[in-house]
Every structure is written in structure tokens, then in C-alpha cells.
Amino acid sequence: MGLDKKYAKFAANKAIELLNIDSPTGFTKKAAAWVLDAFRGLGFKAELTNKGAVLVDLGGKESESGAVLFAAHADTLGAVIAEIKGNGRLRLSNIGGLQACNTEAENVNVYSRSGEVYEGTIQLINASSHVNKDLGTTVRDFNTVEVVLDEDVKSAADVRKLGLEVGDFVCPFPRAHITKSGYIKSRYLDDKLSVGILLGVAKYIKDNSIELQRRVYCLITVYEEVGHGGSTSIPSDVREAISVDMGCVGSGLQCTERQASICVKDSGGPYDYDVTDALVKAAQKEKADYALDVYPFYGSDVEASLRAGYDIRHGLIGPGVYASHGYERSHIDGVFNTMKVIKGYLGI
Ligand SMILES: [Zn+2]
Structure with a gap:
């Protein structure tokens, strides 16, 4: 089943809605309520955690390979x-x-x-x-x-x-804006663009009545920017946790805003070899335009999960974002390519 680009547009438009809700770390209640409603509105079970994050169950079969969790964050600078x-x-x-x-x-x-x-x-x-x-x-x-x-x-x-x-x-102010040429410009694309991406994938699953071969969760965290977003609330059946967070774009790196970035290593060390390998194969299978990169100054939610003691394998992907932590820029193609990688990873 092909993934239509309309889902990338849906993802970008959802991201713009969320970008227009102020939500620096520590002040995320309104954004979390919006995320909860957005996933429930698509027909999925979602709950607020004590910490204020949103845990979504996208469904799927019990499987020997266990469940997979995608983590994005709704808190910002x-x-x-x-x-x-x-x-x-x-x-x-x-x-x-x-x-x-x-x-x-x-x-x-x-x-x-x-x-x-x-x-x-x-x-x-x-x-x-x-x-x-x-x-x-x-x-x-x-x-x-x-x-x-x-x-x-x-x-x-x-x-x-x-x-x-x-x-x-x-x-x-976020100053969220999509140009006619498909560039998405705003503060805080890190990581609200990825929340949009996960909503886009969820809508694709729902619209096409896709049966997931394993259980899939989304965790939208609210303390990533201070380093401990992913340190809790991972369901016990999860074997792999993959951060969907902004991909680095800049000197010495390969990725552009129009690609999906697959991170091999960041400040927290290398990501799980097999998960990264599966992400690369997923990108190739779906003909997603992607780049492998090593991020010089970066930490992710799923590294926080490992530090908290979870026995999981971890990975990191995301749309290329330029001028990160400033007035950021990505592109609808980067969104689409990231969605293709997730689709390929889930084999849907
Ligand atoms: Zn981030």
C-alpha cells in the first residue's frame, strides 16, 4: 500500500497547530492535552502519564519480537x-x-x-x-x-x-510558516514536526485499516529539552524504542532538510547496530531519500530511557532540520521521507 504525500501534508499541518501552542519544558499541559485529543480523534487509545507525557497505543498483535515504541517530544525551548x-x-x-x-x-x-x-x-x-x-x-x-x-x-x-x-x-513566538515551495519554517520544529509525523503515520494506519504485525506505541514526552523526557513510561513489552526527533543539518554532515536523517552516533554514543541497520533497510525498501550521520552535540529521549535502566534497543531518525534551536527550517519532503522510513520499519 503506497503512502500518499497527503499524509505528509497532514503531518505538517498538525505540526503547525501544535507549534502555535506555547509549550516550553515545564509548561506543557495545553500542548499535551492537544496531543491527547489529536490521537484520540484518530481513534487510538491515549493516556496522560503522571509526568505529563502522552502514551498512545496504536494497536497491533502480540508478537515474539515484542513491541516497538516511537518517541517524540512536545516540549520546547x-x-x-x-x-x-x-x-x-x-x-x-x-x-x-x-x-x-x-x-x-x-x-x-x-x-x-x-x-x-x-x-x-x-x-x-x-x-x-x-x-x-x-x-x-x-x-x-x-x-x-x-x-x-x-x-x-x-x-x-x-x-x-x-x-x-x-x-x-x-x-x-514560533513564527510557524510553510512556503509555497514546501519549506517548513518555525522555532521548535524540534520536535513538534515529529509529533506531526507520528500523527500522520497514525492516520495512515487508521485510514487504511492496517493490521500491525506487532504492538506499536507512541510516547510524546514533555521533558526532552532538559534531558529526561524518555526516562519513564515505556510499557513493559517494548523491545525497541526509536526517537523520532530532528535530524542535524550543517557543516560536515550529509543530511538536508529534504531527507530523513538516520543517526548512527551522537553525544550519548552509538545507537543500537541492528536497529540502525533495520532503519537503513526500511529506508531503502521504501525508496526514502535518507542520510546517515553522526551528530556532534545531541542527546535523545531514548538515551534517557537507557540511562534510566530500560532494557531496550534504541534508534534515532527524523526530518533534517537546519538552524536547530534557532529559527529552524525543514521541508515537506523531509517529513515524507521520515514517514516512509517508519512505514518500512513496521513493514506496513
Ligand atoms: Zn528534540
Whole structure:
């Protein structure tokens, strides 16, 4: 049964919906509720874990080879207010690998605990180039950039009157957009694009009434960006856990945004040889355009599973994503090729 490209478009459109829900690590309830509804809406059993992740059972037969789990994550980079300054500006503490240099001049939503949402912009301190001669040479870090709230605030007391306090979440706008040429541009494609991909695969299975030859789970985690998303909630019948997460694109690597990336090794060491081998064979069987790569600075949810003590074999695939942890770019072809690899791996 052929996998139609309409499923890749479905995946990308679902990803855009999810991208528009702010969900930095630690503030993922709304995103998880959306994921739960999305899988249930396709007719699958899904449940929220205590930790706030979503575990989905795609069905399938009991099999000697056990179950397989695909892990993607719905948490993203972001920040919290570290300090409300005397002049009403906000110093930030970043969540995950958010870099000050590529958040400069980005708009943000700031969420108070009482449920108010305020807008602001991350700017260099003293950001007018007609005033600050060192603007071009100042090193950008979270001591030299700050949030300028779009409210009439001149003091810390003014900010507190809005209901804002230290620890409130600050979410840079995703700016999610698909071009006519099929490029998908947004912050946080890592890893909401892969959540879309798993939804696309789930829809393909449902629409075509595919009988899975082994049990298949999806785990959508919510603490990946801080390193422990995949450390729990893996069902006991799972033998292989495969992270579906962004594929690295950059100097010295082979993958492009239009391909599926199969990771052989990252900062956590090599992935399971046989799982990687099966992913490569799946890509070849489905004629998916793919690239094998070694990621220089990367860790995945399924490595967290191994560190937590799960006796599983692990693998990592995903659509190529350029400018990762910044304003990221992928392509509908990368989505489609990744879906083909998953299809081939499951033999469906
Ligand atoms: Zn990721």
C-alpha cells in the first residue's frame, strides 16, 4: 500500500497547530492535552502519564519480537523570568538550549500564574543603535538581553501589579510558516514536526485499516529539552524504542532538510547496530531519500530511557532540520521521507 504525500501534508499541518501552542519544558499541559485529543480523534487509545507525557497505543498483535515504541517530544525551548528589574525589564533564565543570540528581537508571550498573557520583545539592553555605540559588538547572553514588556511599566512594582512574578514562563513566538515551495519554517520544529509525523503515520494506519504485525506505541514526552523526557513510561513489552526527533543539518554532515536523517552516533554514543541497520533497510525498501550521520552535540529521549535502566534497543531518525534551536527550517519532503522510513520499519 503506497503512502500518499497527503499524509505528509497532514503531518505538517498538525505540526503547525501544535507549534502555535506555547509549550516550553515545564509548561506543557495545553500542548499535551492537544496531543491527547489529536490521537484520540484518530481513534487510538491515549493516556496522560503522571509526568505529563502522552502514551498512545496504536494497536497491533502480540508478537515474539515484542513491541516497538516511537518517541517524540512536545516540549520546547523557552525561558522563565529570573528577575524583575527595577526599571520594569525582565532578566531571563533559559530553558534547554535556548541561545540569547538568536532570540534577540523576537516577540514573546509572558504567562502570569493567574492566567494573563502579556506580550513583549527580547532586546539587547539599551537596544537603540542611535544611542548605543557598542550594539554591534556586545556579546549576547542572558545578562545582556532582556524582555521589554509591551505594557506601561517603569518599575518592578508596575510589573508585579500585572500579576507577573519570578518563575513565570516566557515563550518566544514560533513564527510557524510553510512556503509555497514546501519549506517548513518555525522555532521548535524540534520536535513538534515529529509529533506531526507520528500523527500522520497514525492516520495512515487508521485510514487504511492496517493490521500491525506487532504492538506499536507512541510516547510524546514533555521533558526532552532538559534531558529526561524518555526516562519513564515505556510499557513493559517494548523491545525497541526509536526517537523520532530532528535530524542535524550543517557543516560536515550529509543530511538536508529534504531527507530523513538516520543517526548512527551522537553525544550519548552509538545507537543500537541492528536497529540502525533495520532503519537503513526500511529506508531503502521504501525508496526514502535518507542520510546517515553522526551528530556532534545531541542527546535523545531514548538515551534517557537507557540511562534510566530500560532494557531496550534504541534508534534515532527524523526530518533534517537546519538552524536547530534557532529559527529552524525543514521541508515537506523531509517529513515524507521520515514517514516512509517508519512505514518500512513496521513493514506496513
Ligand atoms: Zn528534540
